[in-house]
Amino acid sequence: MAGSAGNYSDKTRVLDIRPLRTLKPVFPSGNQAPPFVCAPPFGPFPPGFSPFYPFSASQTNQHTPDLNQAQYPQPHQQPQRYQQPRNPPEPSLVTPLRSFRSPDLSNGDTEPEGSTVKRKIPKKRPIARPENMNFESGISVADRENGNRELVVSVLMRFDALRRRFSQLEDAKEVAVGIIKRADLKAGSTCMSRGVRTNTKKRPGIVPGVEIGDIFFFRFEMCLVGLHSPSMAGIDYLVVKGETEEEPIATSIVSSGYYDNDEGNPDVLIYTGQGGNADKDKQTSDQKLERGNLALEKSLRRNSAVRVIRGLKESSHNAKIYMYDGLYEIKESWVEKGKSGHNTFKYKLVRAPGQPPAFATWTAIQKWQAGLPSRQGLILPDMTSGAESIPVSLVNEVDTENGPAYFTYSTTVIYSESFKLTQPSFGCDCGTSCKPGNLDCHCIRKNGGDFPYTSIGGLVSRKPMIYECSPSCPCSTCKNKVTQMGQKVRLEVFKTANRGWGLRSWDPIRAGSFICIYAGEAKDKSKVQQTMASDDYTFDTTRVYTPFKWNYEPGLADEVASEEMSEEYDIPLPLIISAKNVGNVARFMNHSCSPNVFWQPVTYENNSQLFVHVAFFAISHIPPMTELTYDYGVTRTIGTQNGNPLYGKKKCFCGSEYCRGSFG
DNA sequence: GGCCCATCAGGAGC
DNA sequence: CGCTCCTGATGGGC
Numbered sequence: 001m002a003g004s005a006g007n008y009s010d011k012t013r014v015l016d017i018r019p020l021r022t023l024k025p026v027f028p029s030g031n032q033a034p035p036f037v038c039a040p041p042f043g044p045f046p047p048g049f050s051p052f053y054p055f056s057a058s059q060t061n062q063h064t065p066d067l068n069q070a071q072y073p074q075p076h077q078q079p080q081r082y083q084q085p086r087n088p089p090e091p092s093l094v095t096p097l098r099s100f101r102s103p104d105l106s107n108g109d110t111e112p113e114g115s116t117v118k119r120k121i122p123k124k125r126p127i128a129r130p131e132n133m134n135f136e137s138g139i140s141v142a143d144r145e146n147g148n149r150e151l152v153v154s155v156l157m158r159f160d161a162l163r164r165r166f167s168q169l170e171d172a173k174e175v176a177v178g179i180i181k182r183a184d185l186k187a188g189s190t191c192m193s194r195g196v197r198t199n200t201k202k203r204p205g206i207v208p209g210v211e212i213g214d215i216f217f218f219r220f221e222m223c224l225v226g227l228h229s230p231s232m233a234g235i236d237y238l239v240v241k242g243e244t245e246e247e248p249i250a251t252s253i254v255s256s257g258y259y260d261n262d263e264g265n266p267d268v269l270i271y272t273g274q275g276g277n278a279d280k281d282k283q284t285s286d287q288k289l290e291r292g293n294l295a296l297e298k299s300l301r302r303n304s305a306v307r308v309i310r311g312l313k314e315s316s317h318n319a320k321i322y323m324y325d326g327l328y329e330i331k332e333s334w335v336e337k338g339k340s341g342h343n344t345f346k347y348k349l350v351r352a353p354g355q356p357p358a359f360a361t362w363t364a365i366q367k368w369q370a371g372l373p374s375r376q377g378l379i380l381p382d383m384t385s386g387a388e389s390i391p392v393s394l395v396n397e398v399d400t401e402n403g404p405a406y407f408t409y410s411t412t413v414i415y416s417e418s419f420k421l422t423q424p425s426f427g428c429d430c431g432t433s434c435k436p437g438n439l440d441c442h443c444i445r446k447n448g449g450d451f452p453y454t455s456i457g458g459l460v461s462r463k464p465m466i467y468e469c470s471p472s473c474p475c476s477t478c479k480n481k482v483t484q485m486g487q488k489v490r491l492e493v494f495k496t497a498n499r500g501w502g503l504r505s506w507d508p509i510r511a512g513s514f515i516c517i518y519a520g521e522a523k524d525k526s527k528v529q530q531t532m533a534s535d536d537y538t539f540d541t542t543r544v545y546t547p548f549k550w551n552y553e554p555g556l557a558d559e560v561a562s563e564e565m566s567e568e569y570d571i572p573l574p575l576i577i578s579a580k581n582v583g584n585v586a587r588f589m590n591h592s593c594s595p596n597v598f599w600q601p602v603t604y605e606n607n608s609q610l611f612v613h614v615a616f617f618a619i620s621h622i623p624p625m626t627e628l629t630y631d632y633g634v635t636r637t638i639g640t641q642n643g644n645p646l647y648g649k650k651k652c653f654c655g656s657e658y659c660r661g662s663f664g
Numbered sequence: 665g666g667c668c669c670a671t672c673a674g675g676a677g678c
Numbered sequence: 679c680g681c682t683c684c685t686g687a688t689g690g691g692c
Contacts, residue, residue: 177688177689178671178672178688178689179673179687179688180671180672180673180674180686180687180688181686181687181688182673182674182675182685182686182687184685184686184687185673185674185675185685185686188675188676189675189676192675192676218685218686219675219684219685219686220675220685223675223676229676229677230675230676230677230678230682230683231674231675231676231677231683231685232674232675232676232682232683232684232685233676233677233682233683233684234683234684235683235684236677239678253684254684255684256684256685257684271684272684274682274683274684275682275683277682277683291678291682291683292683311684318666318667318686318687318688319686320685320686
């Protein structure tokens with residue numbers, strides 16, 4: 001079934017954030033690139049010093065080409081939604097702290113014209129002067145009321161970046177026992193008060209920019225994009241003029257799955273009304289036909305469709321995941337006695353026909369996970385033959401090809417001799433685990449003082465380099481080893497309709513989650529002949545990559561501002577990894593001009609030596625069965641530099657609205 | 665370490 | 679302001 005994933009919803013357009021900055025490359029000029037290693041870039045460093053460049057920095061500065069001449073393809077010149085202050089170009093190497101805080105110009109605080117957003121008392125909000133406008137959402141009043149895909153994606157990414165940062169700060173604090181951290185609430189209310197939201201105009205039916213199959217990890221996310229506004233309640237409704245008086249109609253419901261719903265048919269939902277639970281979750285009284293219950297009743301009478309969000313508990317992280325499953329019609333309602341003997345409203349909802357599958361796909365996956373029915377088109381249940389701790393299925397639902405060409409599966413990178421470091425590595429001297437916030441930890445210091453991952457293992461920010469703990473550190477249960485612990489999501493290699501084999505996940509993936517590394521035979525770019533530099537299975541760090549903004553915006557929340565959050569860093573890694581003969585799942589990840597995955601250099605030990613690895617992380621939340629893609633970049637020699645965009649050698653079929661047309 | 669449960673502080677919208 | 683609401687993190691028990 002070729003289209004099953006393809007048309008279920010277009011997730012290829014995940015990333016269309018307008019790049020805020022230009023990713024300026026500093027490349028060792030062509031073939032004179034320095035030997036890959038020699039001077040170990042990894043330390044030991046003096047305490048507190050964290051090198052900006054992973055490789056010998058001395059020469060990079062001098063070879064820095066005129067950055068303004070390195071032109072990048074700018075596929076999406078979009079209206080300037082939000083913009084951060086552009087810092088004047090600075091000599092790189094030592095990058096000073098850039099603060100996003102504006103001078104405190106106290107008082108005179110004015111609402112943006114026509115703002116309808118209710119605000120809490122802002123702590124210290126900059127004046128809406130042009131030079132300070134950047135700290136506001138940058139989303140116009142009109143866009144706040146009625147969104148679009150681009151805005152929805154942008155709001156979600158900005159929320160999650162902020163949430164990860166709050167989470168990082170909370171983790172670093174020595175918090176008293178029993179204090180519950182709610183980074184989601186902090187990030188959510190920050191976004192609310194700063195106007196980082198869209199579709200505030202409440203409406204039944206379709207919400208512009210929210211697609212069927214979109215997933216959410218927090219209730220606040222659905223609130224911020226106008227899918228479902230209550231932060232806890234399950235029924236959202238709107239008061240409209242009726243024939244005689246005003247009456248509520250339901251706009252959306254969230255089915256948490258806690259109540260007795262599912263009868264096996266994913267298109268049918270039996271939903272329980274609200275109320276009667278005065279005492280926590282125990283029902284102590286009859287439910288009344290008011291509020292949400294009344295709204296559902298009125299919607300039934302009016303034949304008004306209701307958006308349904310399906311919640312599902314993920315066994316892995318104790319987390320609940322929500323999936324927007326499109327519009328449902330309320331077919332009937334009744335009252336029945338609940339377990340405690342009190343009256344409970346019930347509503348039977350049936351999914352409107354003609355919508356792409358979403359929750360149904362998800363439930364099908366649950367069954368595959370349990371191993372009950374065999375996966376359609378399955379060629380191999382585990383193409384890694386046990387090399388990965390989680391199996392990787394090989395599937396072809398498109399044609400008769402029974403697998404990709406032969407290669408050796410390896411979970412690790414194989415480095416050639418030239419990579420050998422001359423100095424031994426050294427780690428930290430923490431106990432069994434490194435504690436975020438412990439600035440005595442060498443490894444944390446190498447990361448600029450911030451623990452790079454959240455407590456559940458999500459990457460907080462993109463950086464020029466992530467320094468992970470290594471086997472030579474004593475910390476056995478340390479969380480700073482995310483990319484060394486193997487894959488955590490259930491992946492599948494599948495035959496795409498027009499791009500050969502591709503990679504996707506059975507599991508929903510959170511933004512910032514580690515997906516896999518790029519395994520293969522690593523070569524020093526400076527020692528490889530140009531001609532043999534690239535084939536279909538080559539990863540090349542020296543390509544030109546389209547910049548994008550992923551990290552949090554310190555300007556949104558003063559208390560969050562810290563060190564350099566620029567993503568405008570140089571990539572002086574002359575690293576090439578060939579996965580033609582040896583590789584892992586990463587070799588199947590296709591290119592997209594609007595990718596949902598990005599790569600990040602990470603350093604950790606491998607066979608008692610430190611190496612740079614290429615690790616892939618999710619840009620945004622990725623629904624199950626959505627193809628995973630990243631930006632392959634463009635080979636540097638191909639591009640012209642005088643104002644013309646760079647083009648690759650290969651024709652691009654990514655299908656993105658912002659497709660550059662070629663890559664590689 | 666994983667799963668299940670009880671506990672609790674929460675934010676927004678009515 | 680006060681109330682409600684199909685949260686989400688935490689810690690204990692097994």
